[in-house]
Amino acid sequence: MHISNRDSAASLDAAHQVHPHTNLRAHLALGPTMFVRGSGIHVYDDEGKEYIEGAAALWCASLGFGSERLAEVARKAITEIGYYHNFRGSGTPAAGVLSAKLAAIAPEGMDKVLLQSSGTEANDTAIKLVWYYWHARGEPQRRKIISRRQAYHGTGTLTSCLTAKDNFHQGFGLPFEGFLYVTQPYHYRLAEPGESEEAFSTRLAEEIEALILKEGPETVAAFWAEPVMGSGGVITPPAGYFQKVQAVLDRYGILFVADEVICGFGRTGEMWGSQTYGIRPDLICSAKALSAAVIPISAVIIADRVFEAMLEQSDRFGSFTHGYTYSGHPVACAVASEVLTIYEEMDLVGHVKAIEPTFLQGFAELEDHPLVGASGGVGLIGAVEIVADKASKALHDPRLNVMPRLDAATRGHGLITRLIGNRIALSPPQIITEAETREMFARLRHALDDVAAEL
Ligand SMILES: Cc1ncc(COP(=O)(O)O)c(C=O)c1O
Incomplete structure (x- = not known):
């Protein structure tokens, strides 16, 4: 098969690749979001947009992205x-x-x-x-x-x-x-x-x-x-x-x-x-x-x-x-x-222990956010639970699409998280620094604020 330069990888992908954990019909129409390079805790899409990979991709990119060594x-x-x-x-x-x-x-x-x-x-x-x-x-x-x-x-x-x-x-x-x-x-x-x-x-x-x-x-x-x-x-x-x-x-x-x-x-x-x-x-x-x-x-x-x-x-x-x-x-x-x-x-374990207080403080500071019912974790893994009502722990009406909106908002602010039901998980690369941890939570808060303001 000859693939010409004019065939974009995204359209070839949409036409031929079966993607795991993906709505297959939507994918035929929409194609993938392409990630083309990474460095440290950041990845970049094919339009050059930079994201903090707050989920270490699938909880796995412990040393971040791109490594000559x-x-x-x-x-x-x-x-x-x-x-x-x-x-x-x-x-x-x-x-x-x-x-x-x-x-x-x-x-x-x-x-x-x-x-x-x-x-x-x-x-x-x-x-x-x-x-x-x-x-x-x-x-x-x-x-x-x-x-x-x-x-x-x-x-x-x-x-x-x-x-x-x-x-x-x-x-x-x-x-x-x-x-x-x-x-x-x-x-x-x-x-x-x-x-x-x-x-x-x-x-x-x-x-x-x-x-x-x-x-x-x-x-x-x-x-x-x-x-x-x-x-x-x-x-x-x-x-x-x-x-x-x-x-x-x-x-x-x-x-x-x-x-x-x-x-x-x-x-x-x-x-x-x-x-x-x-x-x-x-x-x-x-x-x-x-x-x-x-x-x-x-x-x-x-x-x-x-x-x-x-x-x-x-x-x-x-x-x-x-x-x-x-x-x-x-x-x-x-x-x-x-x-x-x-x-x-x-000193991987020592590094995680050193960053853990900043990471957990990030979760603690989100507890007072109107959309957050619970927030916390251990080491460098944690999640916030999104609720419509803190006291009753009630969830939002699914028709409001709150979680997809939060996903779009976090990505808009340059942060990739992992959404699980009504929880937003973070498990950044274990090389993350204190300053990067604070920046990750700042981006998450901006996204929460945006969606809260819309609701
Ligand atoms: C706890 C746990 N076990 C097993 C697996 C499956 O691993 P794999 O996707 O490499 O087959 C995963 C994947 O995320 C996982 O999180």
């Missing part, structure tokens, strides 16, 4: 070998070194790393590892997996079932049997009047225990959770939640899988969200900031007791029969390894 590492890796696999005992230095670096920063008792290429792959593999574990332990009937309503863990066939949002199931004939859902730990909306965070957490842990007992503990394999629920609305856990949930799971020997695809690498103010909230995971799924999102790669980090079971299975069957062509891709591994070096040099 990472480009050079990728160039060298492609020049040296370009590709080799890690099947049947083969390997590349890049994959070995990255695995060791990840094991070194993983929570204690988690020493093995299984490399994959996306967050969905990491979660899908973790489901298989959970089942593999229970087969090794002689309890193959443990198949059921519990996740929380509104959770997002990917869109593969099995991970769509972990993802507990109706719109991810409809039209696909999902979920499969054996995926169970419990209440989202969303204190602002789901607590009873006057219920404290601790009391709410107790009630939610009791709900999980009641479900386990109803299903039969001998049939329940694992509980799945993000430390901070990202695409479910940036829901930080209420006080005591994970301690109480973990105690229930421990009582019945149920595995805890922490989906750290968003929360890993300093996002919540510690290296792992599990550390921020005192979770003891059996498996960690990590992706996104693992490579600062410049190249696809993900990892499942495996606790020693799970690896012991995998060893037994490999003895029994002759090999661990799972893996993808691109598992441990040497170019992706070389880049991710360099990203981990950069994190060490910049």
Whole structure:
């Protein structure tokens, strides 16, 4: 096919590319907003407009946009070998070194790393590892997996079932049997009047225990959770939640899988969200900031007791029969390894802790805004909840299109955020400075003021 200079990329895209999470018919007519370059926390569209990427794109561009240093590492890796696999005992230095670096920063008792290429792959593999574990332990009937309503863990066939949002199931004939859902730990909306965070957490842990007992503990394999629920609305856990949930799971020997695809690498103010909230995971799924999102790669980090079971299975069957062509891709591994070096040099966790007070102050200062019902976060992730009435927490009439108007207004002021229902999420690149953080909140306030004035 000959593509002439007169064919704009946008019209070619509208004509030929099927876009994820997009209204397909509208896209045929409207085409994409094209982003053509980035630098630091900023991206630029094809008309040259500058935006602060307040969502780090999809919660992932931890080091911001555009990097000569990472480009050079990728160039060298492609020049040296370009590709080799890690099947049947083969390997590349890049994959070995990255695995060791990840094991070194993983929570204690988690020493093995299984490399994959996306967050969905990491979660899908973790489901298989959970089942593999229970087969090794002689309890193959443990198949059921519990996740929380509104959770997002990917869109593969099995991970769509972990993802507990109706719109991810409809039209696909999902979920499969054996995926169970419990209440989202969303204190602002789901607590009873006057219920404290601790009391709410107790009630939610009791709900999980009641479900386990109803299903039969001998049939329940694992509980799945993000430390901070990202695409479910940036829901930080209420006080005591994970301690109480973990105690229930421990009582019945149920595995805890922490989906750290968003929360890993300093996002919540510690290296792992599990550390921020005192979770003891059996498996960690990590992706996104693992490579600062410049190249696809993900990892499942495996606790020693799970690896012991995998060893037994490999003895029994002759090999661990799972893996993808691109598992441990040497170019992706070389880049991710360099990203981990950069994190060490910049003291990633120290930097997030240093910026966190300014970030949280930005949310606190929005609390008095007439459109804002609640506002807050942890580390460098947070959200504001948009309401029509602060006291009753009532939402705006959908016909007013308040959220699309806020999206247009924030973009108009040069800020990209992530809209989730009636919440506006921020999770800027972890390299953001204090001055940039203040500028990000100033742009958000301008947008809120504009829409409030129109209403
Ligand atoms: C918590 C979480 N898990 C899994 C995924 C899926 O990752 P991917 O889109 O790389 O497949 C995402 C994506 O946003 C995520 O936020």
